[in-house]
Amino acid sequence: MIQVRIHKAFPARPDSASFSLAVDLQAAAGVTALFGPSGAGKTLTLDAIAGFFVPDEGRIMLDDDILFDGPSGVCVPPRLRRCGYVFQNYALFPHMTLRQNLAFAAERSPRLERHRKVNEMLERFHLNDAAGRRPHEVSGGQKQRCSIARALIGSPKLLLLDEPARGLDAPLRADLYAVLRQVRAEFQTPILLVTHDLEECFELADEMLILRQGRVVQSGPPRLVADRPASVEVARLLGIYNLLPAEIVELDPQRNLSRILCGEFDLSGPYFPGRFRGDRVWLCVRTEQLAVSERDGRLGPNQVAAQLLRSVDMPHSVRLEFSGDIRAEIPRAEWEKQKHNKEWAVSFPQDALRVL
Amino acid sequence: MSIDWFPLWLSLRVAALATLLSLLLGLWLAYLLANRDFRGREALDAAVALPLVLPPTVLGYYLLVLLGRESPLGRLYEWLTGSPLVFSWQAAVVAAMFHAIPLLVISARAALESVDHTYERAARNLGASEWRVFWKVSLPLARRSILAVAVLAFARTLGDFGVTIMIAGNIPGRTQTIAVAIYDAVEAGNGALARLLVIVISVIAIAILAIANRLVTRRATA
Numbered sequence: 001m002i003q004v005r006i007h008k009a010f011p012a013r014p015d016s017a018s019f020s021l022a023v024d025l026q027a028a029a030g031v032t033a034l035f036g037p038s039g040a041g042k043t044l045t046l047d048a049i050a051g052f053f054v055p056d057e058g059r060i061m062l063d064d065d066i067l068f069d070g071p072s073g074v075c076v077p078p079r080l081r082r083c084g085y086v087f088q089n090y091a092l093f094p095h096m097t098l099r100q101n102l103a104f105a106a107e108r109s110p111r112l113e114r115h116r117k118v119n120e121m122l123e124r125f126h127l128n129d130a131a132g133r134r135p136h137e138v139s140g141g142q143k144q145r146c147s148i149a150r151a152l153i154g155s156p157k158l159l160l161l162d163e164p165a166r167g168l169d170a171p172l173r174a175d176l177y178a179v180l181r182q183v184r185a186e187f188q189t190p191i192l193l194v195t196h197d198l199e200e201c202f203e204l205a206d207e208m209l210i211l212r213q214g215r216v217v218q219s220g221p222p223r224l225v226a227d228r229p230a231s232v233e234v235a236r237l238l239g240i241y242n243l244l245p246a247e248i249v250e251l252d253p254q255r256n257l258s259r260i261l262c263g264e265f266d267l268s269g270p271y272f273p274g275r276f277r278g279d280r281v282w283l284c285v286r287t288e289q290l291a292v293s294e295r296d297g298r299l300g301p302n303q304v305a306a307q308l309l310r311s312v313d314m315p316h317s318v319r320l321e322f323s324g325d326i327r328a329e330i331p332r333a334e335w336e337k338q339k340h341n342k343e344w345a346v347s348f349p350q351d352a353l354r355v356l
Numbered sequence: 357m358s359i360d361w362f363p364l365w366l367s368l369r370v371a372a373l374a375t376l377l378s379l380l381l382g383l384w385l386a387y388l389l390a391n392r393d394f395r396g397r398e399a400l401d402a403a404v405a406l407p408l409v410l411p412p413t414v415l416g417y418y419l420l421v422l423l424g425r426e427s428p429l430g431r432l433y434e435w436l437t438g439s440p441l442v443f444s445w446q447a448a449v450v451a452a453m454f455h456a457i458p459l460l461v462i463s464a465r466a467a468l469e470s471v472d473h474t475y476e477r478a479a480r481n482l483g484a485s486e487w488r489v490f491w492k493v494s495l496p497l498a499r500r501s502i503l504a505v506a507v508l509a510f511a512r513t514l515g516d517f518g519v520t521i522m523i524a525g526n527i528p529g530r531t532q533t534i535a536v537a538i539y540d541a542v543e544a545g546n547g548a549l550a551r552l553l554v555i556v557i558s559v560i561a562i563a564i565l566a567i568a569n570r571l572v573t574r575r576a577t578a
Contacts, residue, residue, distance in 0.1 A: 050477075050481055052477055077480070078477070078481055079480045079481070079482075079483045079484060079485065081481075082483075083481070084481070085477075085481045087474055087477075087478060089474070091472075091475055091477070091478040093475060093478070093479075093493060093497075094497070095496045095497060104479070104482060104484070104492065105482040107483065107484070107488075108483045150482065151481075151482075154482060
């Protein structure tokens with residue numbers, strides 16, 4: 001269990017604007033993803049836990065150990081923190097073989113055990129064939145597995161992974177996910193994973209924390225966070241939502257109904273508890289929940305006319321971009337049927353509408 | 357003409373010993389300046405560069421005062437070894453060290469600072485002490501540049517004149533290094549000897565530069 005509540009102000013530098021990191025998070029066993037755009041402070045958070053810089057104030061606890069405590073001035077040096085860190089570019093020592101890299105990290109164990117541990121790790125991460133080679137002589141997958149093995153060999157109490165999938169092609173990425181699932185199953189180490197890939201959160205994470213501008217803005221299981229973004233910013237970061245400025249013009253709790261004016265469109269949605277008539281809100285609806293059809297004559301309820309600007313082929317679907325900033329994602333088969341439509345109508349399913 | 361090769365051998369011996377000693381001291385200073393933040397760091401930084409800007413005679417004078425037979429350091433040395441330090445060939449080693457250390461520290465520091473700090477972080481993260489980080493990671497990663505620096509330092513120690521003549525003197529057969537011998541030969545009107553020694557030292561210097569260059573370029577392409 002890792003608990004972090006720290007603050008650190010980074011003054012402006014010639015090459016970077018000032019930044020303030022104020023994270024408050026905790027993570028238990030399993031994989032916790034730190035999700036956010038570049039510059040949100042994800043890597044800085046890992047660096048703070050690993051002890052690469054001293055926060056201005058706050059506290060970092062790992063299990064029962066205090067790693068950092070502002071008021072009492074406790075700051076455990078990085079080498080005693082027992083947080084395995086897998087760096088973005090692996091940081092395998094280029095002048096050592098993979099075996100030597102592992103042995104370097106096993107130095108804390110007694111001599112006899114060291115040997116056994118290194119061999120065990122080489123075995124477990126399928127590195128036997130490459131053990132005698134240097135990092136620049138082995139494949140990307142081997143480097144990646146070696147860096148994870150190296151971080152784990154000292155039996156850390158926490159594993160920190162900084163965008164391990166960055167720059168990997170699809171097969172390597174799949175291998176990495178398999179390795180990480182293996183690590184989660186075989187080692188009882190909590191894992192903090194930095195990523196800016198939503199799919200990766202779904203693939204690996206039990207919990208996700210959304211970071212924005214140095215702060216945790218939402219946390220929870222990925223499914224829940226993705227379904228219920230807490231703010232427009234979060235919805236925007238997730239990248240799976242239509243966000244349209246709107247105004248609530250009617251609210252009827254009895255019939256669980258509401259009416260929303262969204263530009264020129266007049267839509268009905270479910271009742272929004274805690275909102276008032278006249279509230280200016282963001283209408284928030286997932287791209288794949290919009291239905292599209294050929295427009296013939298009158299528009300039905302919750303249907304709006306829109307002009308198709310662009311269609312984009314996605315791996316499993318087709319994304320349609322309409323006028324008025326509306327995006328819909330439909331299955332490929334559906335697109336094949338409809339692609340000759342002259343005019344388009346987009347329906348907003350009443351139950352799918354949310355406001356933020 | 358029989359030529360006295362003693363100054364050349366003395367110079368090579370002094371240079372080898374001075375290079376070794378200044379490498380130890382210089383690497384330590386470079387490490388401190390590159391990695392540690394401590395009070396007086398800037399003063400140390402300036403002090404290291406001082407021999408570059410002071411006239412050699414001034415530096416020699418300071419050393420004479422500092423290491424002379426009446427000084428505490430000089431007396432300590434005499435008590436330890438049984439003979440005074442000044443005007444001995446060992447004093448020439450000290451002189452050569454002061455000639456080489458500024459260059460050595462500045463270049464070694466640049467070499468250490470050019471090592472990707474992620475590797476050092478990784479090493480600390482894996483439980484290594486600062487000592488181990490330096491010997492097992494920083495130094496091996498910078499080894500080519502440091503080797504090149506050592507070779508250049510050797511060339512520099514070979515060529516000291518001013519400080520050597522101040523604290524080691526010009527005693528033929530005892531403290532007369534090649535740079536001093538050349539001066540002596542010119543003074544005595546022995547043009548042939550001066551020419552010969554100048555050619556020898558130039559050839560050695562050029563060879564050393566070639567080696568250092570090769571070390572640096574091999575690193576760049578590796």
